[in-house]
Amino acid sequence: MSTTCQGPAIDVAGLTKTYRTGRGAPDVRALDGLDLTAAPGSVLGLLGPNGAGKSTTVRILATLSAPDGGTARVAGHDVAREAAAVRRAIGYVAQRPVTDPMGTGRENLVLAGRLQGLGPRAARSRADELLRRFGVADAADRLVKTWSGGMARKLDVAVGLVHRPRVLFLDEPTTGLDPEARAAMWAEIERMASGDGMTILLTTHYLDEADRLADQVVIVDGGRVVTSGSPDALKDGLRGDGVTVELDAAHGADLAARAAAGVPGVVDVAVDGRTLRARADQGATALPALLTALDAAGLAVRAAGLSRPTLDDVYLARTGRSLAEANRAGAREETAEAAA
Amino acid sequence: MSAPARTARPARTGALVQAALLTGRQARQGMRIPVFMVMNLLQPMIWLLLFGQLFRSVIEIPGFAGGADVTYLEYLTPGVVMMTAMGGAAWAGTTFVQDMERGVMDRFLASPTSRGALLAATMAWYALLACAQALVVVGVAWLGGARFPGGWAGVAVMLVAVALLSCLFAALSGAVALLTRQQEALIGVSQLLTIPLMFLSSAVMDPSLAPDWIAGVARFNPFDWAVVVARDALQGFADPAAVWGHLALLAAAVTLMGALATSAFQAYRRSL
Ligand SMILES: Nc1ncnc2c1ncn2[C@@H]1O[C@H](COP(=O)(O)OP(=O)(O)O)[C@@H](O)[C@H]1O
Ligand SMILES: [Mg+2]
Numbered sequence: 001m002s003t004t005c006q007g008p009a010i011d012v013a014g015l016t017k018t019y020r021t022g023r024g025a026p027d028v029r030a031l032d033g034l035d036l037t038a039a040p041g042s043v044l045g046l047l048g049p050n051g052a053g054k055s056t057t058v059r060i061l062a063t064l065s066a067p068d069g070g071t072a073r074v075a076g077h078d079v080a081r082e083a084a085a086v087r088r089a090i091g092y093v094a095q096r097p098v099t100d101p102m103g104t105g106r107e108n109l110v111l112a113g114r115l116q117g118l119g120p121r122a123a124r125s126r127a128d129e130l131l132r133r134f135g136v137a138d139a140a141d142r143l144v145k146t147w148s149g150g151m152a153r154k155l156d157v158a159v160g161l162v163h164r165p166r167v168l169f170l171d172e173p174t175t176g177l178d179p180e181a182r183a184a185m186w187a188e189i190e191r192m193a194s195g196d197g198m199t200i201l202l203t204t205h206y207l208d209e210a211d212r213l214a215d216q217v218v219i220v221d222g223g224r225v226v227t228s229g230s231p232d233a234l235k236d237g238l239r240g241d242g243v244t245v246e247l248d249a250a251h252g253a254d255l256a257a258r259a260a261a262g263v264p265g266v267v268d269v270a271v272d273g274r275t276l277r278a279r280a281d282q283g284a285t286a287l288p289a290l291l292t293a294l295d296a297a298g299l300a301v302r303a304a305g306l307s308r309p310t311l312d313d314v315y316l317a318r319t320g321r322s323l324a325e326a327n328r329a330g331a332r333e334e335t336a337e338a339a340a
Numbered sequence: 341m342s343a344p345a346r347t348a349r350p351a352r353t354g355a356l357v358q359a360a361l362l363t364g365r366q367a368r369q370g371m372r373i374p375v376f377m378v379m380n381l382l383q384p385m386i387w388l389l390l391f392g393q394l395f396r397s398v399i400e401i402p403g404f405a406g407g408a409d410v411t412y413l414e415y416l417t418p419g420v421v422m423m424t425a426m427g428g429a430a431w432a433g434t435t436f437v438q439d440m441e442r443g444v445m446d447r448f449l450a451s452p453t454s455r456g457a458l459l460a461a462t463m464a465w466y467a468l469l470a471c472a473q474a475l476v477v478v479g480v481a482w483l484g485g486a487r488f489p490g491g492w493a494g495v496a497v498m499l500v501a502v503a504l505l506s507c508l509f510a511a512l513s514g515a516v517a518l519l520t521r522q523q524e525a526l527i528g529v530s531q532l533l534t535i536p537l538m539f540l541s542s543a544v545m546d547p548s549l550a551p552d553w554i555a556g557v558a559r560f561n562p563f564d565w566a567v568v569v570a571r572d573a574l575q576g577f578a579d580p581a582a583v584w585g586h587l588a589l590l591a592a593a594v595t596l597m598g599a600l601a602t603s604a605f606q607a608y609r610r611s612l
Contacts, residue, residue, distance in 0.1 A: 062450040065612040084452065088352075092450040094443030101442070102369040114361050115453045117352045143372070159447070 009199035010038040015070035030056040032223035045214025050330025053223040054203035062092040091160035095171040101145035116163035130158040150181025207311040238309040241283030248300035259297040355454040362461030384424040417481040418570035419543030425470035430530040432510035433517025467503040489576035497573035504590040505566040515601035
């Protein structure tokens, strides 16, 4: 087993995938030459807006879906030619819930363990262990359909872990969770990642999540890698400071963006609601100039500040739009598709 | 999770054990919906009562198969048994649809779970359910005065036919579910396919009394094969060759449909 772990745990090169939707609708190029690698034992964060191709990538890596081109190896095995070996090495937690709502938490875990090859006794004790570890032991014997969203998502992850996979895929493990449940999930993922040399590929459209959990972040958009690196390296790669201005009213957004863009030394301006974000080589001189320009444009400012670049700024600098904006655009496309 | 634990690669669970585990899951799911179980027992009773009353006197039509020594209830019982089995199994794909709507199917397919086991579990659960229903129907018919000279051997052979017919339609329903991913498509199977098959058979009416083409179609109707087997077995094996021949045909159809449904998993994957 150690022999297959020497190379990267995940190694993807030039992955392409086009969905033919038919009925006159244009084909969707979901992946457009995607590359990524993950070292054994690391957490790789695949960060991108809705529709970026994150789930498509994970489905291909989990042997569920076949790419049109490119190669992908997981735990040393080719996903197309050695699918059975890949399936024995991975755990897969889809974006949708992966548990059976008409089964109890314990039943879900024991069945998953048995299907993955654990004996009856091992599956039962592993289920107990995971139920305790994820703090859902009290609900163990209740049907999953009665569980809260946060608890059910924890169970999803536990089901993916039941056989101690070498590579675990988590597709948006915290989307839709309330802040408390998200924090609990983060703590759990951090614990898994540090514990036992498991490689985790985590997809997310939350910048803070990628920043906190991932050793390496790959930012994807439109089926391509926009940029990648450790969160710190990505931030260090941006010169200058982040400038954030909280406007008094959202209706002046366009005016504010134009005013800010005219200030020397201020770049990458984006306005999201009341919040104006930009970067400046010399934050300390740019900020007063920016405030003056906004004042001249007749816009009242509520608060302003400088910050070290965040992944937000990295995203903005690389794609020209804020991730929140991209997510809304992605969500609009999806609803339009669903309506069509 | 401790580091040493990872060195023990889990043993593999064979496809048969997987099928048994998944059948257990289906059974638990089914039993947790009491309405489902009650409906499944009420349905055949309604058939028995309805057709038993409606067609009570068809037996007196000259030329009706079975003739004077068979009551209409005795004639009808194997028909109702098979109508129940086919009607139930036509919905077997529901589990697949639900599993596909959630990520359960994707999780199974990304694991070492055998596709054959996933299908076999659905077939097995519907076969078991239909066998239990068949015993209830025969028991109620017996209480209603029907007598079956085939005895326990006849009942046993009937159950084999029930299981095969259930497997056939469970596989068909599963394949339709995998190809369409829609519950609505299963309504199509149940309304557009099974109801015509019921009436193009000897289930409630002797086809020799109907237009010739109906008898012709019935010869190629797997539902009718099962009815013929059960009726002849319950009536005491007057025509053993017909019993075994039709059982063999049913088994062949199950094999074929099972293979088709297993390959439908491939079609589902391509749609991802
Ligand atoms: N099964 C499918 N059929 C057709 N289009 C799809 C399918 N799955 C995804 N897509 C499209 O491919 C693109 C990438 O989707 P996805 O991988 O789900 O993105 P993400 O997970 O990053 O939100 C989107 O435009 C989406 O609408
Ligand atoms: Mg997704």
